[in-house]
Amino acid sequence: MSRTKKFLILDLILVLAVAGTYFGFKFLKNDEPDAYEVADNIKSGAEDLKEIESAAEEELKSKELDEWYLILVNPDNAMPEGMEVETASTESGHEVDARVKEPLEEMLAACREAGYSPQIISAFRTRETQQYLYDTTANKNDTAKPGHSEHECGLAIDIIDSSSAGWADPLIDEQEELPAQIWLMENCQDYGFILRYPKDKEDITQIIYEPWHYRYVGKEHATKIMESGVCLEEYIEELKGE
């Protein structure tokens, strides 16, 4: 091998060594974030978002509790003193909270369209009417004290199947077997109503089973309540996070 050739080979080795070191360093010293770093950032961003979301949800829940349609009126909770109810007259001439008239009439129309015959027999009551009912009832346990009836809020409606209108007292358990009532119990949530006093919740509601008393709470809450099978008292406790 000539001397020149030897140097050429040595040069080549040197060039390769330098280039190898340079590219090797470049590869190791990669400034772009690696996949783990990116994943971590995404994860912590998602966690922040989740926190914001759940805080917003909590705030929304507590705001919902103040909404007129979630008012809790029962033997332990009186309506607020001086609460005014703006009423509107329904098809039957009974008054209800004006905001409930439309969903109520929609529900009754749909029930009739399905072939049944619902009939309103009681809705909004003035304090005087409730007082009169309470004073004249034989059984004080069956009638709410004045100020403690949802009927005074205009949000409760007693509906029977018209085939029972001639019964001595249509407000009995047998109401649940009548076709209009069966339809209402199955579909009321689609119009924002719940069956307020279910059979197995008497200990909590402190009111007997009433398969005729419907209460407006709005579609979203009505759907959750009817699908989960809780009563309004339980649902509100849940919303409060208790």
Ligand SMILES: [Zn+2]
């Ligand atoms: Zn009632």
